[in-house]
Amino acid sequence: MLLIGLLPLLTGCNAVLLSPSGDIAVQQRNLILISTGLMLIVIVPVIVLTLWFAWRYRASNTAARYTPEWNHSTVLELLIWAGPLLIIIALGALTWVSTHQLDPYRPLSRLSEGREVPPGTKPLVVEVVALDWKWLFVYPEQGVAAVNELAAPVNRPIQFRITSSTVMNSFFIPAMAGQIYAMPGMQTTLHAVINHPGEYAGLSANYSGAGFSGMRFAFHGVDEAGFQQWISQVRAQGTPLNRQAYLALERPTERNPVQYFGSVAPGLFDAIVGRCVDPAHPCSMNHARTRGGLNLNAAGQNYLGSICRSEQDLTL
Helix, strand or coil, rough: CCCHHHHHHHHHHEEEEEEEECCCHHHHHHHHHHHHHHHHHHHHHHHHHHHHHHHCCCCCCCCCCCCCCCCCCCHHHHHHHHHHHHHHHHHHHHHHHHHHHCCCCCCEEEEECCCCCCCCCCCCCEEEEEEEEEEEEEEECCCCCCCEEEEEEEECCCCEEEEEECCCCEEEEECCCCCEEEEECCCCCEEEECCCCCEEEEEEEEEECCCCCCCCCEEEEEEEEHHHHHHHHHHHHHCEHHHHHHHHHHCCCCCCCEEEECCCCHHHHHHHHHHCCCCCCCCHHHHHCCCCCCCHHHHHHHHHHHHHCCCCCCHC
């Protein structure tokens, strides 16, 4: 009774996973609810019958029929096995369909339920870099970047290209979509959309060292005019993010304040993925294979030359 009386205190909690603001997170929330409901079809009767059997066949109940030789009932066997089997089939079908529909690498086909992505809509590209212990967001089309702050227009598809500078991390905006790992020397992808304006919390969902607890950022869902205003603010107040500035930014800091960069060096994100921002460090072999293999043609050599700035890399 005391615990029930304390339940009203939970009304001030924000259960963001159960009331998200992005279509991908809404579909993932629905999966949680559907899966839980299907499993409760078995769990609830089992709990109820367990309590009823314990009470019905207690030692003091002499009215309960005692049948020690009973050992089989075809009807009971069908009930015991048919229910869980049908639930497993339903969960398997649900998992198969949703795994393909909610593939983070798959471009969005809808903005929300009943609203398809308009033909010709170009997603907003955001390059995400997990640093120690802060987040760098690069907008390659707008030519700006920000640390620990992110903005995007509502009802516009977003393509996140995600990597890490040092250790594996996890990019997570609970109101918009599930977590996606950020790994050094690799790029992962997330397609998502935010459907309601507001400020949402973003965080690291994978422990990455001493400053992990402060590795949080604000995500602003705004209209198109508000997004352009934010871009103009970043461009006006920011400093250049060239390779030297990135190498300084890459050094570990804790609870780093918001920073703006009004311009970004071309190819910086690809150099981060290739781990060759510093010209003294050759691009990783994995990055070289991804960008054309070991037998590079002239275009491939020019690409690596622009990314790595190192004559030594061209020998690949």
